[in-house]
Amino acid sequence: MTSExxxxxxxxxSSHEQANLEERExxxxxxxxxxxxxxxxxxxxxxxxxxxxxTCNRLEIYAVSNKTHSINELHQFICSHPKLACxxxxxxxxxxxQTDAIEHTFKLSSGLASQMIGETEILGQMKQAFTxxxxxxxxxxxxxxLFEKSFxxxxxxxxxxxxxxxxxxxxxxxxxxxxxxxxxxxxxxxxLVGSGDVSEKTAQALKTKGVTDMTVSGRSKDKTDxxxxxxxxSSIHFENFKNQIQHFDIVITSTSAPxxxxxxxxxxxxxxxxxxxxxxxxDLAVPRDIEESAAKLENVYLYNLDALAKxxxxxxxxxxxxxxxATQMIKAQAWNFWLQSFRRSMxxxxx
Amino acid sequence: MTxxxxxxxxxxxxxxxxxxxxxxxxxxxLKSKSNYSHxxxxxxxxxGFILQSIALYTRxxxxxxxxxxxxxxxLQFILWSLILLFLLIRPVIxxxxxxxxxxxxxxxxxxxxxxxxxxxxxxxxxxxxTNPFIELHASLAVFSYAIYMLLAIVSSxxxxxxxxxKKQRFQGLFRHLPAVQKLxxxxxxxxxxxxxxxxxxxxFGSFYWNEHPETVPLFKLVLTTLILILYxxxxxxxxxxxxxxxxxxxxxxxxxxxAILSLDVVQTEKTQAPSQTDNLESPILE
Numbered sequence: 195m196t197s198e199x200x201x202x203x204x205x206x207x208s209s210h211e212q213a214n215l216e217e218r219e220x221x222x223x224x225x226x227x228x229x230x231x232x233x234x235x236x237x238x239x240x241x242x243x244x245x246x247x248x249t250c251n252r253l254e255i256y257a258v259s260n261k262t263h264s265i266n267e268l269h270q271f272i273c274s275h276p277k278l279a280c281x282x283x284x285x286x287x288x289x290x291x292q293t294d295a296i297e298h299t300f301k302l303s304s305g306l307a308s309q310m311i312g313e314t315e316i317l318g319q320m321k322q323a324f325t326x327x328x329x330x331x332x333x334x335x336x337x338x339x340l341f342e343k344s345f346x347x348x349x350x351x352x353x354x355x356x357x358x359x360x361x362x363x364x365x366x367x368x369x370x371x372x373x374x375x376x377x378x379x380x381x382x383x384x385x386l387v388g389s390g391d392v393s394e395k396t397a398q399a400l401k402t403k404g405v406t407d408m409t410v411s412g413r414s415k416d417k418t419d420x421x422x423x424x425x426x427x428s429s430i431h432f433e434n435f436k437n438q439i440q441h442f443d444i445v446i447t448s449t450s451a452p453x454x455x456x457x458x459x460x461x462x463x464x465x466x467x468x469x470x471x472x473x474x475x476x477d478l479a480v481p482r483d484i485e486e487s488a489a490k491l492e493n494v495y496l497y498n499l500d501a502l503a504k505x506x507x508x509x510x511x512x513x514x515x516x517x518x519x520a521t522q523m524i525k526a527q528a529w530n531f532w533l534q535s536f537r538r539s540m541x542x543x544x545x
Numbered sequence: 546m547t548x549x550x551x552x553x554x555x556x557x558x559x560x561x562x563x564x565x566x567x568x569x570x571x572x573x574x575l576k577s578k579s580n581y582s583h584x585x586x587x588x589x590x591x592x593g594f595i596l597q598s599i600a601l602y603t604r605x606x607x608x609x610x611x612x613x614x615x616x617x618x619x620l621q622f623i624l625w626s627l628i629l630l631f632l633l634i635r636p637v638i639x640x641x642x643x644x645x646x647x648x649x650x651x652x653x654x655x656x657x658x659x660x661x662x663x664x665x666x667x668x669x670x671x672x673x674x675t676n677p678f679i680e681l682h683a684s685l686a687v688f689s690y691a692i693y694m695l696l697a698i699v700s701s702x703x704x705x706x707x708x709x710x711k712k713q714r715f716q717g718l719f720r721h722l723p724a725v726q727k728l729x730x731x732x733x734x735x736x737x738x739x740x741x742x743x744x745x746x747x748x749f750g751s752f753y754w755n756e757h758p759e760t761v762p763l764f765k766l767v768l769t770t771l772i773l774i775l776y777x778x779x780x781x782x783x784x785x786x787x788x789x790x791x792x793x794x795x796x797x798x799x800x801x802x803x804a805i806l807s808l809d810v811v812q813t814e815k816t817q818a819p820s821q822t823d824n825l826e827s828p829i830l831e
Contacts, residue, residue: 373724374706374710374722374724374725375726376725377723377726469786470729470789470790472725472726472790492789492791493790495710495711504713505715
């Protein structure tokens, strides 16, 4: 059921389903780089609307085309963007059009397409991306309707199914792992590297678990100090934290640094000072902050975002029936939305 | 073969079957449901332990002495001590999954000791069990080996937990294992308790050997002392942060394997060289 004057809604993107962490790192864009990409897309004569959803787990381009170019040509155009051409994006991506694209958007807003199924953070990230695109006047009636409906669908699915109940957060998984290594978490010394949102949420989770010995280190002194103050933690200079690693049991990193901030040699040195105590490293950053080869060091346990999500999803079997229920609801919602859009376009055509 | 000897073999077999059923039941529970009953494991161990205690008592009646005269009896006695130790310290160390490992070892060792008839060879008990030093020495030596066995089990648990964490395995058995640090702390305590027990055992033996120097079983004494020294060296290296928990665990397992495998060699050496000690009960681990 398509009409010729009907615009083409499409999504070209890549997430944890198409690319692993190493591959995702290559096309992890900074905020300003995502803005440049959006402007680049809008400059194309065929693209009427566009929105770039750029999170640590996905880069997705939502766009509406006037059909002067085929989807393959648009795909090529997007993949040839200077920031994407030399990455894994052209190799590991998906393309969804029309109803499939609607269904995907609804799935995403309800947390079903997330790496940790049922999580709620994606809804906030979608809202943020939508607001930005709207402010930049990159959105039109199709994307506005799609995103507004997807937010409603996301809320509806979360309230009518148990998809988010018993949700295991990254923080909870990390804390459970720490329990498997150290036993009592209350006695462990924790270093948080990075002072952004992720660090704040992690600090919150640690605090609720009774952790008292927390230290924060970040590039921005003001942010670091305010985070430390908020959670009753101490702070150390970003330049000095590497020399202090041996004093900590758990190191959680979540910076936006483009390269590793902790290399294997640094950890090798640190572990020499504490042969009796293991070192637990949690790397929540994309691109990763800790060199992967550090995992091979004796007495060092390194977990990144993919590993933590895998553990969290091991409990998903318990919610399988809820996933099926939510998927059915999404299909119905997407179909309704499509029918409404089709009727509107037909109405406009005959006016 | 007398009726009493037959019933003793039957009891040893019944204990082994109880351990095996207990282990297999829990193993399949763990495989299918990712969970198992700690209480049931405890009950199987307790029932098997009662059967084994009666079997050892019956054997003691047959030989008219403490049944630690050949490799079979020593294995059974070490196993019995290990289970007793577990039943006693279980509430203190609070490691529920330890029961599963103990019941596995109990099944394995019971099966091995029963399936190799040659290790249950007949021996002449020429020395009456009247010398208190020798009896105390033998009991302490066997008990120390049981603690060393527990140490080897705890070390295996530590290595499995470490492997699971490195390879990111979290289901099944890995879910039930205690923290790496806890296992490490327990190993650090056990090594000194076991070594002290063995040292005191050798010390009591030496009181007897001092009076009867011709009875000193040199090979056994050297081997046992060497094992004691090895354990102490590893314990000290760990104490002074010179080795990691992983290396320590591997070392403890290897030393215990050497100790257990040398049991039969030691017994063979004893039966091949009767000479002066033939009329005396051999002190170490007997």
